[in-house]
Amino acid sequence: MNENGLDIISTLCRSSENELSYLACGVIANISEFQENQIRMVEEGIIHHLQYAMLPKFTSVNRESIRAFANLSAAKENIVPIANSGALTNLIEALQSPDALTRRFAAMTMSNLASCEQNIYRIFYEHGIVPLISILRQVDSSENDMCLQQHAMACLANLTSCHVLQHDLIEFGCVQLSMEHIKCSNVLLR
Numbered sequence: 001m002n003e004n005g006l007d008i009i010s011t012l013c014r015s016s017e018n019e020l021s022y023l024a025c026g027v028i029a030n031i032s033e034f035q036e037n038q039i040r041m042v043e044e045g046i047i048h049h050l051q052y053a054m055l056p057k058f059t060s061v062n063r064e065s066i067r068a069f070a071n072l073s074a075a076k077e078n079i080v081p082i083a084n085s086g087a088l089t090n091l092i093e094a095l096q097s098p099d100a101l102t103r104r105f106a107a108m109t110m111s112n113l114a115s116c117e118q119n120i121y122r123i124f125y126e127h128g129i130v131p132l133i134s135i136l137r138q139v140d141s142s143e144n145d146m147c148l149q150q151h152a153m154a155c156l157a158n159l160t161s162c163h164v165l166q167h168d169l170i171e172f173g174c175v176q177l178s179m180e181h182i183k184c185s186n187v188l189l190r
Contacts (some may be wrong), residue, residue, distance in 0.1 A: 004167050006028075006031075006041065006044055006046065006133035007044075009024050009027050009028060009031075010028070010045070010046055010049040010135050011049075012024035013025045013028060013049050013050065013052075013053045013065070014053060017128075018056070018058050018060070018061060021053055021056075021058075021061045022058070022060045022061045022064055023046075024053075024062035024079055025050065025053050025061055025065045025067075026064045026067075028041075028046060028049075028050065028064075028065075028068045029065075029067040029068035029071060032046075032068050032071035032072050033041060034073050035074070035075065036070055038071065038072050038074065038075040039075050039078060040080050041072060042072055042075075042077075042078045042082070044186050046068070046072070047069075047072070047081060047082060047085045047087065048081075048085070050065045050068050050069060050087070051065075051085060051086065051087050051090065052081060053065040054087070054094075055090075056068070059097070059098075059099045059102065059157045062094060062099075062102055063099065063101050063102045063105065066091065066094050066102055066105040066106050066109060069082060069087060069091065069105070069109045070105045070106075070108040070109045070112070073108075073109045073112035073113055074112060074170045076115070076116075079112060079113055079115065079116045079119065080116060080118060080119070082109075082113060083113050083116070083118070083119045083122055088113070088119075088122055088123065088126055089126060091106050091109050091110060092106075092110070092114075092123075092127065092128045092131060093125055094106035095107060095110065095128070095131035095132065095134075095135060095152075096124045096131050096134070100145065102147065103135065103148055104147055104148040104151065107132070107135060107148055107151035107152045107155060108151045110123065110128060110132070110151070110152075110155045111151045111152075111154040111155040111158065114154075114155045114159050115158050117161075117162060119157055120158065120161070120162045121164075123155075123159060123164070124159065124162075128155075129156075129159070132155055132156055133156075135148060135149060135152040136149055136152050136153060136156070
């Protein structure tokens with residue numbers, strides 16, 4: 001990240017060439033795995049570039065940009081800036097992607113964002129509940145799917161901490177869904 005390296009990579013993630021954009025987003029996602037880089041990357045404006053990379057809707061580019069968002073949202077200082085950036089709509093849309101890893105990284109990001117009360121209302125009002133419930137109703141028991149379901153359940157758990165929305169969440173079937181998962185054989189989903 002020294003010597004303006006992040007600026008160069010950020011520019012490349014906006015490339016019209018899909019492979020170059022994919023690789024640049026992958027580099028950003030890898031760098032953002034390290035906690036010491038996360039806050040600085042957001043301060044230096046990486047969110048805008050990642051958001052732009054999600055626009056063309058190429059699965060590999062989306063996956064890597066959303067993986068970067070998942071990593072960056074692990075730092076509590078980045079949670080509000082990510083939600084304020086306008087990325088939430090694309091992240092909610094990514095919960096319905098045909099690509100399992102894209103859904104998993106989107107659910108991970110949403111779970112992190114939902115740990116902030118200010119973002120809970122945004123997720124709810126931008127219609128994030130239905131895709132999360134849809135994920136939890138899936139029956140596939142692959143390891144990747146279980147990880148996806150864990151993040152979706154963690155997000156719903158965070159959302160239910162908001163008393164104002166609890167009635168609406170009950171209407172969406174969150175209580176019934178939670179009871180079904182309590183009976184689940186997978187301890188991690190209980």
